[in-house]
Amino acid sequence: MGAYTLKRLFALIPVLFIVSIVVFLITRLTPGSPAAIILGQGASPEQIAALSKEMGLDEPVVNQYFIWLSNMFHGDFGYSYFLNKPVLGAIWDNVGPTVSLAILAQIFGVAFALLFGIYAAKHKGTIRDESIMGASLLGISIPSFLLGSFLILLFAVQLRIFPVSGYVPLNTGLFEYLKYLVLPMITLGAIQAALITRMTRSSLLDTISENFVKTAKAKGLNERTIMLKHTLRVSFLPILTVIGESFAGLVTGAAVTESLFNIPGLGQLIVSSIERRDYALIQGAVLLITVAYVVINLVVDLLYAVIDPRVRNSYHD
């Protein structure tokens, strides 16, 4: 399994290499000069040229790429002129909110989904099942900006239970921290909850019809034991896939929710750095997110082995 992990990690190198070229080319091919944006309306061409030079943008693109690449090997991801700090520092400052939000949304999604997914499977075909499935369809289809706006309107503007927007770090107090994150958590976690609910239900129904469950029933085991000990465990593999993939999606896809709730996370950072043509920051953040995406998927794959012995054994081949 160690070899498998290593192999997967090595496979990351070409991926990162290709992503780095693509993101580099996209930034450079997009019109709009970062120097002009930093200097604002009314800057003279001379001022813009001088700043471009200082930023190293007067070099040919290929040179710029290799300079960037070689700097990165030395741990230097570049400098954000707009934020006036190194790229890694800027990313680090914005990781906390995104990870907080993604984890909370995931917890919300999974808890909600397991509860309702199992419930729906148990009551298959009834009005209760249909209602849950209907709601989950709504959860999948509703765009997050719409759901978020609705939650803000209802819980922040009308009922005044939660603040409209903003973010406070955990060290100001757990209650404050959660207060700001509840609505974004639901907004971001809704799709999760809906997806996983449906997956849990269908996976459970598949397993219930298998012979070992029928045998267990015939043996007279009580239904709760069969559900929790046997059925759920086997059904968990496809559920885990959905959870894993969607968690990676949460980390990378929080941009809309972050911008709606004004949370200073990675998504918002990337969106604003694209608007400002903050090349170094776009490149660094996209690379980092690629790594996060691949690593989360790797962890999910490894978790398979922990849950299902058949997968574990296949690594020895």
Place this chain on the structure above:
Amino acid sequence: MKRTYLLFISLLTIVLMVAGCSGNASKNTSSEKEGKEGGTLNVASQSEPATLDAQITGDSDVKDATRSIYEGLMILDDKGNPKPDLASKVDISDDKKTYTFHLRKGVKFHNGKEMTADDVVASINRWIKLSSLGKTNFSGAEMTKTNADTVELHLPSPNVNTLSLLADPIPAAAILPKEVVDNASDEGIKDYIGTGPYKVKEWKKNQYLLLEKFKDYSSKGREVKKTPHVDEIKISFVSDESTRISGITTGQFDVALSVSSDNAKQVEGSQNAKVETSPGGFMGLFYNADKGVFKDINARKAVNAALNSKDILDSSYGSSDYYKLSSSIVNKEYPNYYSTAGKEEYNQHDKKKAKEYLKKSGYNGEEIRLMASRDYQDQYNTAVVVQQELKDIGMNVKLEVYDWATFSDKMSDTNQWDIYPVDWNARSTIFQGFWTTKGTSVEKSMDYLNKIKAAPSVKEARGDIDAIQQYVWDELPFTLIGHKVNINAVSNNAKGYEYNLGPIFYNMSLTK
């Protein structure tokens, strides 16, 4: 079938819940409370300033954020007249080429140092060199020190706008400590130190700018008073407009900037906040008069004759409460530069006449690139209506939509576009920037501008002010579509909001 039915029921429930909740909003009746000292004024701004160097940029978010931090020798009053601010008195020589500024005594910078003539000389000379206003209006001018309390601005030729330009908030002729100027590169200052009523406490990039009341501030003896009440001004950068609006209706923000006309009604219906409107800049349709179809004046006249300003502005600003039909470049609120010359050319929507001009121009169905940016919804909406109106007179117009950074990049290359709508910040004088935009015919307009500058007084420049306004309508370097109205939302808990070429926060106080 069953599933669709459930979906419908759930949607209906949600709609009813929202509708039910909105029903209990009632108008506030008791907002006449007195402002108190202290507290934090929370401002939600659409965008973050790229820099806090007020001298080098004309961006309005920079101006809004820095107006409380820096001061100039002069300041504009609410009629657009320049009044002494850090200067206590100004003498102008008979040949109008030397301005002597007597400096206010005992003014302190945020770092505790007292302002001296050396600081003023260093600051103004930097502004002349780097700011768009300085470069275009004061090339060859120089500020020198006479003695510890007096400085002199020497102009190569008279400029009637000298004091107005020194008072203009964008780019501001901010007075900075000499050492800050000496330490600065051309790309910007590194320390944000001014003499204003608020000083920079923290700038958390991507989140907020926190300003703190400057204890040593005094506007004693000044004609335009600044009286800071709140302890802190926190300007949060909230890009999403609905979030800004929600925040002001719940009291999380005291001021929400850049409210669109669509949302203004929502604010007006809320019990916690009101809408503040103020004269804004103009929406103009700029022609590429250097190359292509619009090199021919008849093609420009065809467009100008075709446009229905009211329809365009209705589409951009929703209701006539939020725009003004006016043919004058400068708003009526600034009477010195307001002019009605050439107004018969404005807002004609005469298709027949337009088609005649088009025929005269020899237009042959060539594709016309109408460039627009969706980042500013009003500009985009304008472009969509303009496209339709030009199609109606037989022009083959293609709409090209870009994000703002790309748009401004393309703007500076006349090979990339034929026509675009853009809205300008409001100005109290006729601003040179309108003509120095790429593609517009500059030369003759410069003659007029130079004549206005050389006039002994604004009053005596009246003829030339009218002439340049007439020139705009005769030669059409751009078509003025109308003036927008700036809409900001202010909470009922906040007092003292003012607007003069942008929002002013330093006199505001809170009632709770």
